[in-house]
Amino acid sequence: MRATAVACANIAFAKYWGKADPWLNIPAVPSISLTLRGLETVTTVELNPALECDEITIDGELLSPPESKRAVELLDAVRACAQSRCFAKVLSRNNFPKASGLASSASGFAALSVAARAAYGLPFDPVESSRLARRGSASAARSLFGGYVELPQGLPGDDSLAARPLYPPEHWELRLVVAIVCEQPKKMGSRPAMEQTRASSPYYAAWLEHAPKLAQRIREAIAKRDIEALGHASEASFQAMHAAAWAAEPSIFYLEPASVEALHTIRSMREKEGIPVFATMDAGPQVKAICLPEHAEAIAQRLSNTKGVLRVLITQPGPAASLIESPS
């Protein structure tokens, strides 16, 4: 029994930061993202009765038991559902560099959830796969769907939470230009950083209250294809998220000098040249520019020439996760 699935990375306009339930990985705020074409993880799950535990290999590297914990938990959930006790060999490959500033955990858990269900004989079900992927990495829940996707906020214990598609990729031909400023892994992973923000930031409660309002503005802006409204609300979302983390004790600060340069480049193109371009950042130093297709090349050029920017990727709306090989 063997199945292979593909899923794309995504970038959030309305940021996910903070958990309503850390055990079930349920977000405390709604998040809205765009799935990105071409930034793919392809994952094969093959059942093997001879195995005594799951074997997970990512980009040619066999994971240690602690590294594979979350993937094994996902497989356990699928096995429980399929009433199987058979372990599996998982081979996962990203077609984009690990340190590209695009979380491979989103596409990774999305592809794994689709491939695992198929390998264990369960029917293709994006909503079920989104729930499964959410437990591994909340942003992965969104990569099950193509285009513009929302993961609503959840309640503690509500394990039914899954993402839902808002609009297909062709709804709006946006571009996201990714400026990579640092190849090292980020200083602090999202999980401990979210927990530190919750435990010690004076702004965490206000973030939880404010984030749904920003998500609402972003939802409306996407509906109307209003780049100015989307851009301003997206900047407000990443800034409020980073600000809440910065105010934590000990503080969490993801900016590098080159991040500030790239933010200045984007702001300057917008304010001095009138180009509708807006920034977003995730829990790391890379800077992403949100823009229309006609400006993407010029923005990529300027970001490439920005001090400290190592390289630049232009990305566009991408499709839902899918099966590319299923057990016959």
Place this chain on the structure above:
Amino acid sequence: MRATAVACANIAFAKYWGKADPWLNIPAVPSISLTLRGLETVTTVELNPALECDEITIDGELLSPPESKRAVELLDAVRACAQSRCFAKVLSRNNFPKASGLASSASGFAALSVAARAAYGLPFDPVESSRLARRGSASAARSLFGGYVELPQGLPGDDSLAARPLYPPEHWELRLVVAIVCEQPKKMGSRPAMEQTRASSPYYAAWLEHAPKLAQRIREAIAKRDIEALGHASEASFQAMHAAAWAAEPSIFYLEPASVEALHTIRSMREKEGIPVFATMDAGPQVKAICLPEHAEAIAQRLSNTKGVLRVLITQPGPAASLIESPS
């Protein structure tokens, strides 16, 4: 009738950000600062019955009516108190460069309030001068006193608010190493930036609630001469202030790439080399390191060698504002 006064700049550990009363310039949060030796403004006020308005000259430059508005308001208040209608010529000189990242408005309004009262025949009274200076620039209220100084938070309409000395300069021989990263005037002055934060930051209410707790920690740390406690609470104060401003819409962001480099230098010296050194920043891109005298030279050296740092100043606790020439 002519009088000359001198006052020093100061740097806040517990940041002032936000007004309880914008008309009277009354802070909504308590602030605690150190007055800095050698960074002085010397101001002469000379009454002249032939003048038809006040004439204010700073560092050789005659101010236009809009530029001199706040100084004229201070002189008006002194005239009302002294029952005089005579205008004055004001000559003010800073012995530190304007773009040194050390607000000359603090030492400037402090020196002006002392010199003006004396020139108009009013007795030397630091508390009265602190009140007067506060209306011009709240941080100036603190420069009336030497060493460690607090400006409590006030209530709307409470024009009696003045700073009060906590400890004299000799209480604790701290050093503040100032890393100048940008010579241009800051992007947005404190007044409009505070107003924008109040009007639009989702974190402003939480800042108002949190700032007094940080001030209390800073008060206790200064009492105990505890550099670790002072440093951590001071970092928390500047980060919470900058974070509240960053989350405003439009956002207010004072960091330059070199500010981030300097923050990294300070953090690295503390975390990797065990040197008790902590950062603070005001409403601008300069970075100030808080440390003990024995580490000041090494820190200044490292900050000088940090990418983008233009120059470095080492400063130390300084005296109260005083009259250096009074009408005989």
